[in-house]
Amino acid sequence: MTGRVPIPWATPILWGHEESFVLDALKSTWISGGRYVSRFEEELAAFLQVRHACAVANGTVALHAAYLGIGVERGNEIVVPGFAFMAAANIALHMGAIPVFAEVDADTWCVTAEAIERRISARTRVIVVVHTYGNVCDMDDILALARDRGVPVIEDAAEAFASRYHERFAGALATVGTYSFHATKTITTGEGGMVVTGDPAIHERVALFHSHGLRRKRHYWHEIPGHNFRLTNLQAALGCAQFERLDAIVRERKRIHRTYAAALKDVAGVRLQVFRPEVDPVLWALALELDPAAYPQGRDRVIEQLASEGIETRNGFYAASQLPIYPDCGPLPVCERLAKNVISLPTFPSLDEQQISYVSSSLAALRK
Known part of the structure; x- marks a missing residue:
């Protein structure tokens, strides 16, 4: 670390x-x-x-x-x-x-x-x-x-x-x-x-x-x-x-969204969540999908690698079809793909530009 x-x-x-x-x-x-x-x-x-x-x-x-x-x-x-x-x-x-x-x-x-x-x-x-x-x-x-x-x-x-x-x-x-x-x-x-x-x-x-x-x-x-x-x-x-203080909180969450999006838009192997034109989002978490071709070590290993750099991240949700509590759920290919590849990055109003840059560059540096 x-x-x-x-x-x-x-x-x-x-x-x-x-x-x-x-x-x-x-x-x-x-x-x-x-x-x-x-x-x-x-x-x-x-x-x-x-x-x-x-x-x-x-x-x-x-x-x-x-x-x-x-x-x-x-x-x-x-x-x-x-x-x-x-x-x-x-x-x-x-x-x-x-x-x-x-x-x-x-x-x-x-x-x-x-x-x-x-x-x-x-x-x-x-x-x-x-x-x-x-x-x-x-x-x-x-x-x-x-x-x-x-x-x-x-x-x-x-x-x-x-x-x-x-x-x-x-x-x-x-x-x-x-x-x-x-x-x-x-x-x-x-x-x-x-x-x-x-x-x-x-x-x-x-x-x-x-x-x-x-x-x-x-x-x-x-x-x-x-x-x-x-x-x-x-x-x-x-x-x-x-x-x-909702206005200030929303303003900061939108700033974080914009800053991450700008920092990651040209990073090959990273797909940001898409928002339709009629949606004005206030993100709970900035999440993205990793392309296994760019990150062959896999999402879970990327989480470990970022943790070693002092960056806490989280995996995406598991698909219902992967959870033993739902044995009757049939295959859900898109859900399962997202469950395998989605990672969410630090997202909170006091996160500053330097920290966002560090998180983004650290993620980009892990591509193979």
Whole structure:
């Protein structure tokens, strides 16, 4: 390893009132629910231009709550992409539903209407699209297909908070949208999530399920067998402070995207994720596909080599067809190719130009 300060893959940025807001929540003694939770919900609903927002404990339970809000039942099929973080599929499995995996586009790495159509059946209850790495799926075609088939769509926008599609925000385009505020995400509450929808009936069910099936008007009366998916006031205080600085955070993430793209555009053997003209991405992570001809040592060895230079990177997602927990998933050639060759580079707002140059040149130097 060199004498350089190691470059992490991600680090949270606490630029604003995080400490004072969290301390205020602590001093108020409202450390479970509280006013920061409702403020966080209201501010994000206004920003995203959606009618309803429900803060939850993380992005995975956001998907669980969305399924419950829509009415997913045991035996229902849920169409999901085969290359993505597998939360949507895993929760479906836990609920007794059946995840049905669709191929993704070889350039954008997002699921397409054509791939979804090949997987829809009479048992399909919901379509889940995942806006991978901050890209946004081609929602016009997907929503047209969903309307034609009478199937609701959930957007898993965990990795795409503040990304836009035709000037509208990812997660606010379909029946329901879900977000994650994990420590590595665009804004963070440590762990946290949000469910948004324009459908009041779905929102009511989500709100009930996320808080034990209780209404505030009547203590301990369970209208439905709910869960505890609630976000705490302490976490929401952190989220409110992060949201105040969203413009600056987005600006820095876009700077990082531009700088990497410029540094890597002429590097043979490196293929950057493609973004359609109507997509204005805010990247969760800058990811790229390595050409095995240029990197015959393989992606995993490249990760090790970069680590020896003090650079932390991550492999791409595994394809569903590679995971033993999904033995009935058939072959997914594009997903499997991406799983083998995709690598994501350090991406966080305080990453400077010199660090990006070092990461990019180090990656280029590993070509054979």
